[in-house]
Amino acid sequence: MCSILKISRASYYKWLNKKPMEDKNSLLIKQIQEICEKNNRLFGYRKMTMKINKISEKPVNHKRIYRLMSLLDLQSVYRPRKRYPKNANKQQTAKNVLKRQFETSKPNEVWVTDITEIHIPGLPKLYLSSIVDLYDRSIVSYKLSLRNDSQLVDETLKLALKNNPGHVG
Template structure:
């Protein structure tokens, strides 16, 4: 049955909307929802899913990633605009990540040019890897170090190692783990100029496996932007706001996050 509200002439609707200071789009949306109460009911259910996802991610995810999570987890096909509109109504806004300004100081002698040259796309798996080390804390300020290698083809973290020491074995174990999982790979691997990546041991191992090495320029952290971005996401989603009393608790949380991220 056709609604009597639609019987108004278009000009009358425009005039009425102007009098009450409501856009015509908002009026028609209200009219549509009024005639289809199931839309409101579905939105209420969706709001609960959004609220759950938002707080599950500690408020760090924006509407794009929340849409991806909802659609994948529940096999839905909600569009970005709908999710964004509901999140705004619920006043759930993503926390802005803190900028990272520090860069690695170059050490050693085995430098390589920046062959990656900020071309962060790859056409197939194991074509381009990026790697880096970041430090974390647990307990009463004790330090731990996380080394990881990321495949630029699909963004997957293919290997990672956690250690209480920032030394050569940390990086060497990470790259050995990567080649154990991908024995035929011959990627271009990009890193900064940290002492582990300019060591003779690292240079010898990569040469032995036919790897092309690439390194960021001094003070140019953006040359390794994909790894910097990953560290930022990891710390916002799985590190900041959490308390790790022991090294084992920290390692367990990293294992969970890597599984979740991949």
């Protein structure tokens, strides 16, 4: 029969002794359902694949996980996006005292400040608040924080006043 079908005997016996995929899939289905229950159905097929590959000895293809999750009608729950108001209420704005004249004649006469957002992969955003003396462009003080708020600016200013007792104030 193998010679008529042009199949090697080894291939026939391999096919004959092959375990059905349903056994492997049933184990995977149980794992998928357990993970879904633990995580409140927040995992999609990509995260589910990563989680199952950490648990099992043999890696599982993401397409197989996708197919099984579709059969079980398990879809990740999408969280709604946060909506931010486009026109936020503007608070107090300081007067433009410098009028773009950034040259000074003595130290500690004019300080300027800036907040920089720093992105580091794998970590939350950091905010760097710094105060610069316009006389020699030196850093008077700086502070790092996880939040961009008025407390960050206040702490930076307090640190600058503490470190520079000869400031004009």
